[in-house]
Amino acid sequence: MTRDAIRLRRVVRRFGSGDAAVTALHDLTFSFGEGTFTAVMGPSGSGKSTLLQCAAGLDRPTSGTVLLGDTDLTRLDETRLTRLRRDRIGFVFQSFNLLPTLTAEQNVALPMRLAGRRPADGEVREALARVGLADRARHRPQEMSGGQQQRVAIARALITRPQVLFGDEPTGALDSSTGREVLRMLRALADDGGQTIVMVTHDPVAAAHADRVVFLADGRLHGTLDAPSPEAVASRMTRMEAPAC
Ligand SMILES: Nc1ncnc2c1ncn2[C@@H]1O[C@H](COP(=O)(O)OP(=O)(O)OP(=O)(O)O)[C@@H](O)[C@H]1O
Numbered sequence: 314m315t316r317d318a319i320r321l322r323r324v325v326r327r328f329g330s331g332d333a334a335v336t337a338l339h340d341l342t343f344s345f346g347e348g349t350f351t352a353v354m355g356p357s358g359s360g361k362s363t364l365l366q367c368a369a370g371l372d373r374p375t376s377g378t379v380l381l382g383d384t385d386l387t388r389l390d391e392t393r394l395t396r397l398r399r400d401r402i403g404f405v406f407q408s409f410n411l412l413p414t415l416t417a418e419q420n421v422a423l424p425m426r427l428a429g430r431r432p433a434d435g436e437v438r439e440a441l442a443r444v445g446l447a448d449r450a451r452h453r454p455q456e457m458s459g460g461q462q463q464r465v466a467i468a469r470a471l472i473t474r475p476q477v478l479f480g481d482e483p484t485g486a487l488d489s490s491t492g493r494e495v496l497r498m499l500r501a502l503a504d505d506g507g508q509t510i511v512m513v514t515h516d517p518v519a520a521a522h523a524d525r526v527v528f529l530a531d532g533r534l535h536g537t538l539d540a541p542s543p544e545a546v547a548s549r550m551t552r553m554e555a556p557a558c
Pocket residue numbers: 328329335336337355356357358359360361362363364
């Protein structure tokens with residue numbers, strides 16, 4: 314039986330107060346299985362980024378619990394939460410956020426160096442090899458394609474061997490064929506390395522690389538789709554986005 318990597322229980326996230334209050338997540342209960350690749354989809358403003366930020370310990374729910382393995386993130390003070398994010402969580406964004414003056418290997422080593430640790434011999438090269446860029450270690454970002462830069466960002470997120478890799482539109486800035494290359498690589502990380510991946514996307518083709526799609530609407534769970542095809546995902550999204558009559 315698959316264990317859960319992340320469990321959200323009755324998570325509520327409210328922003329602001331009084332008349333201006335917005336409830337981005339309403340009493341959300343959901344689990345992400347270890348070694349699975351999940352896509353999170355939903356109309357604009359449905360709470361996808363908020364869900365990701367709460368699950369990754371980048372934001373705190375107003376109420377409810379978020380468990381990473383056996384650790385309740387909502388009970389950690391800022392120092393412990395920062396350490397947990399650094400050691401057990403990987404995050405990739407739409408923009409690659411690489412430092413332009415550093416080589417690929419220096420960019421990948423950066424999180425460890427910032428944490429005051431020296432990567433062991435071969436560790437950085439191994440992370441680059443996992444994303445198929447062993448031969449690009451000495452290249453700077455501007456010498457690489459967008460897809461290669463995103464793969465360096467993924468290697469940087471993987472250097473600490475995180476329990477969960479989160480992606481917020483990781484292929485949003487890439488053309489479709491480069492995006493597919495990155496998605497196939499994420500798929501392989503789950504299949505071959507047992508990496509748990511949770512990715513927000515607007516793209517049904519991207520979502521179809523996942524094992525399961527989770528749909529959100531108005532901050533609530535609006536069903537899931539296992540073994541998704543692009544057509545099935547697109548049709549669910551069209552139905553969700555259609556104005557109610
Ligand atoms: N810091 C904030 N302050 C106030 N409201 C916020 C804040 N962050 C998010 N919200 C609101 O919470 C709701 C959910 O936002 P969220 O960014 O999670 O949606 P999303 O599904 O990721 O949207 P998109 O697809 O457009 O990126 C929206 O109504 C948004 O305006």
